[in-house]
Amino acid sequence: QLQLQESGPGLVKSWETLSLTCSVSGGSMTSTTYSWGWGWIRQSPGKGLEWIGIMSYNGDTYYNPSLKSRVTVSVDTSRNQFSLRLTSVTAADTAVYHCVQYDMSSGWFDPWGQGTLVTVSS
Amino acid sequence: DIQMTQSPSSVSASVGDRVTMTCRASQGLSNWLVWYQQKPGKAPKLLIYLTSSLQSGVPSRFSGSGSGTDFTLTISSLQPEDFATYYCQQAKSFPLTFGGGTKVEIK
Numbered sequence: 001q002l003q004l005q006e007s008g009p010g011l012v013k014s015w016e017t018l019s020l021t022c023s024v025s026g027g028s029m030t031s032t033t034y035s036w037g038w039g040w041i042r043q044s045p046g047k048g049l050e051w052i053g054i055m056s057y058n059g060d061t062y063y064n065p066s067l068k069s070r071v072t073v074s075v076d077t078s079r080n081q082f083s084l085r086l087t088s089v090t091a092a093d094t095a096v097y098h099c100v101q102y103d104m105s106s107g108w109f110d111p112w113g114q115g116t117l118v119t120v121s122s
Numbered sequence: 123d124i125q126m127t128q129s130p131s132s133v134s135a136s137v138g139d140r141v142t143m144t145c146r147a148s149q150g151l152s153n154w155l156v157w158y159q160q161k162p163g164k165a166p167k168l169l170i171y172l173t174s175s176l177q178s179g180v181p182s183r184f185s186g187s188g189s190g191t192d193f194t195l196t197i198s199s200l201q202p203e204d205f206a207t208y209y210c211q212q213a214k215s216f217p218l219t220f221g222g223g224t225k226v227e228i229k
Contacts, residue, residue: 047208049166049220064217065123068130098165107213109216112165 001061002026002074004113012093014122022099022113029077037062038075038082041109044095054102055082089120092117124148124212128221134229141197143224145210151192154214157186157195160223161206170195172215200226 008020022038030040039054053063053073063071067086075082086093096115103110125148136143145155153173158166168177170186173193183198197204205228212219 048222049211051218051220062216066217105170105217106175107154107211108168108171108177108210109158109166110168110177112167114165 002101002111006099006113006116008116008118010117010119012089012117012118012120014090014120015088018084018089018093018118020084020097020099020116020118022078022082024082029075029080029082033044033116036102037104037111039073039100039102040084041098041100041112042093043098043115044096047095050095052084053111054087056102056104057059060090088092091122094120096116123217124151124219126210126212126219126221127162128208128224129199130224131222133225133228135200136229137200137202139200139229141200141204141226143195143208143226144194145195145213145221146186147193147214149192149214151188151193151214152211154195154212155186155188156211156213157184159204159206160209160211160213166209169208197226201222 005023005027013017037054037056040052055061055073055075061074070087098115099113100109127146155173157170161165174186185196187194207223207225209223
């Protein structure tokens, strides 16, 4: 049973870059040939659940168009980790950020990391 | 983008009640619809995928139905641990989008 855990700063200044890492335990990110993706979802009171982006098992990336110009999802299978980078953040980016595993064939997210609150301050 | 609308936004029910909630998509999804349960302070938990396929370990009192633009999640006999917020998600196309949630509260 895979477990995901987010880590990174809980406070980021406006116009700086938000960087989070998701550590995968309980198995290897490359242990199967199944079509998994690795990605990020954020949740805020104002916007609910918002999908940010995914990197698929073959390296393709898919991003939410609303964030595409600012976001990068990358995967480091040697460290069993993947990362989120969001540039030029504003208060609107304040949210709980969840890392997730994504089933590329059926479109569901499971498991989810517990989430980490990132607050953008001026 | 495909817009997902859930109703009602909240429902009050008692243990043992049958609870039904709906999710409507702004365009046809075929059966590309997913349901999650979220409890306060916790991450969402996968319940149902492809409209009606129950995730392993999810109690059989949960069921999903529908196709096209209208989908339903039913809890046949509400249990104390089922009080939570439920979200639908369309898996038809990127960007993936979620509904606003239905909160099941204790009556």
